Amino acid sequence: MQVQLSHPTRTVEVKGPKKVKELLRELNLVVEAHLVIKGDDLVTEDEMLHDKDQIEIRPVISGGSPLTPHPLRLTDSR
Amino acid sequence: MNCTKCKIKAVIGLPRHNAAFCKSCFNGFVHDQVARAVKSEKMFGKDDRILVAVSGGKDSLALWDILLKLGYKADALYVNLGIGAYSEQSLAKVTKFAEAPAASHGATLHLHKVEQEAGAGIKELAQLIHRPTCSTCGTIKRYQFNRVAIEERYDVMATGHNLDDEAARLLGNVLHWQEEYLDKQGPSLPASVEGFAKKVKPLYRLSERELAAYAVLNRIDYIVEECPMAKGSKMLQYKEVLNRLETESPGTKQTFYWGFLEKQSKKQPTATTMIEKDRAVLHPCTSCHQPTTAEVCSYCKMMARAKTAVSS
Ligand code: SF4
Ligand SMILES: [Zn+2]
Ligand SMILES: [Zn+2]
Numbered sequence: 190m191q192v193q194l195s196h197p198t199r200t201v202e203v204k205g206p207k208k209v210k211e212l213l214r215e216l217n218l219v220v221e222a223h224l225v226i227k228g229d230d231l232v233t234e235d236e237m238l239h240d241k242d243q244i245e246i247r248p249v250i251s252g253g254s255p256l257t258p259h260p261l262r263l264t265d266s267r
Numbered sequence: 268m269n270c271t272k273c274k275i276k277a278v279i280g281l282p283r284h285n286a287a288f289c290k291s292c293f294n295g296f297v298h299d300q301v302a303r304a305v306k307s308e309k310m311f312g313k314d315d316r317i318l319v320a321v322s323g324g325k326d327s328l329a330l331w332d333i334l335l336k337l338g339y340k341a342d343a344l345y346v347n348l349g350i351g352a353y354s355e356q357s358l359a360k361v362t363k364f365a366e367a368p369a370a371s372h373g374a375t376l377h378l379h380k381v382e383q384e385a386g387a388g389i390k391e392l393a394q395l396i397h398r399p400t401c402s403t404c405g406t407i408k409r410y411q412f413n414r415v416a417i418e419e420r421y422d423v424m425a426t427g428h429n430l431d432d433e434a435a436r437l438l439g440n441v442l443h444w445q446e447e448y449l450d451k452q453g454p455s456l457p458a459s460v461e462g463f464a465k466k467v468k469p470l471y472r473l474s475e476r477e478l479a480a481y482a483v484l485n486r487i488d489y490i491v492e493e494c495p496m497a498k499g500s501k502m503l504q505y506k507e508v509l510n511r512l513e514t515e516s517p518g519t520k521q522t523f524y525w526g527f528l529e530k531q532s533k534k535q536p537t538a539t540t541m542i543e544k545d546r547a548v549l550h551p552c553t554s555c556h557q558p559t560t561a562e563v564c565s566y567c568k569m570m571a572r573a574k575t576a577v578s579s
Contacts, residue, residue, distance in 0.1 A: 221510040233268040249479035
C-alpha cells in the first residue's frame with residue numbers, strides 16, 4: 190500500500206494486509222501523535238489495511254503554533 | 268472497534284477515556300468537553316463577544332468552529348507574521364474558513380500584518396534587534412491580540428491551547444522550577460487591570476490528536492506543515508516524551524495537567540490573588556498605554572529598537 194507521510198512530505202510502500210497499529214509500530218510512530226486516514230476516512234488502530242488502500246499518516250503535534258507562546262520564555266507573559 | 272455509545276463502526280479510539288466513537292458521537296464528545304471547560308472555568312456566556320486567536324492550524328480553527336456551533340458570538344484575529352510560504356498558506360486556510368463556515372454564522376475575521384507596523388517580517392525583525400525569532404514572535408502576538416481585543420471591545424480573548432500544549436508547558440516549567448510562571452498556567456486569566464483582556468483556553472480538556480481528528484472529520488482545512496521556526500523546539504521535545512508516556516499509560520497528560528489545576532485551585536482563590544498581584548506591578552506603558560511592568564512595554568521597546576536599527 191501507498192503510505193503518505195509528512196515532515197517532510199514523502200511516500201513509502203508498505204506490504205499489506207496489516208492492521209493500523211502494526212503499520213505505526215513498523216514505522217516507529219507513536220499512536221498518540223498520529224492519525225491514520227484511509228482514502229478520506231479516519232480509521233481506528235484495529236482497522237485492517239490492504240495493498241490497494243491509499244493511506245495517509247498525519248502527525249498531529251505542533252511545536253509552537255503561532256499562538257502557543259514559547260514554553261520557557263513567559264515574562265510579560267499574558 | 269465500535270462506538271461505545273451507539274455501537275456502529277468507530278472512527279477514533281480514545282484510550283484515556285476508555286472509549287471509541289463514531290463521527291457524530293465524537294463531535295458530541297468534543298462539544299461537551301468544551302462546554303464543560305467554559306462552564307467550570309467561568310470563561311464566558313452566550314452574550315459575551317469572544318475574539319478567537321487563529322493561526323490556520325487545527326486547534327484554533329477547530330476552536331472557532333466549535334464556539335460558533337455551540338452558539339457563541341465569536342470573531343477571530345489572524346496575525347500575519349510574514350514567514351514566507353508558511354504565512355501565505357496559513358492565511359489562505361484562515362480566509363477560506365472565514366469566508367464559508369464562519370461567515371454563515373455572522374462571524375468576522377480581523378487581520379494584522381506584522382510587516383505593516385514593524386516594517387519587516389518576524390524573521391528579519393528578530394535579526395535586526397538580535398532576539399530569537401520565537402520570543403520576538405511571542406511578544407508581537409500577545410501584544411496585537413490584546414490590542415485588538417481591547418480596541419474592538421471584546422469581552423474575552425480565546426486561544427486554541429490544548430491539553431498537550433498545557434501539559435508540555437507545565438513539564439517545561441516544572442523541569443526548570445519556574446514556579447513564578449505556574450500561576451499563569453490556568454485556563455482562565457482574569458482581566459486584572461484596565462487594558463488587559465480576559466484570556467481563556469477552552470480546549471484544555473482536549474488532546475492535540477482529538478483536535479486533529481475533529482478537524483479531519485468535519486472537513487476543516489488546516490495547515491498541516493509546521494512553522495519552520497518550530498523545528499527542534501523544546502516544546503516539541505516535551506510533547507514527544509509525554510506522548511510516549513501517554514501511549515504506554517493512557518491518561519498521563521490529563522492526570523498531570525488537570526491534577527495541577529486542582530492543586531492550584533485548592534491553594535488559593537487564584538483569580539483574586541492574581542488580580543491583586545497584577546495590580547501591584549502593572550501600569551500603563553508610557554508610549555502605548557498597554558499594561559506593563561516596565562516604564563515602556565516590551566513591544567514598544569522592540570519597535571523602537573527596530574527603528575533605530577533601520578535608520579543607522
Ligand atoms: S514557531 Fe516561533 S516563529 Fe513560528 S509561530 Fe511559533 S513562536 Fe512564532
Ligand atoms: Zn456513536
Ligand atoms: Zn507600549
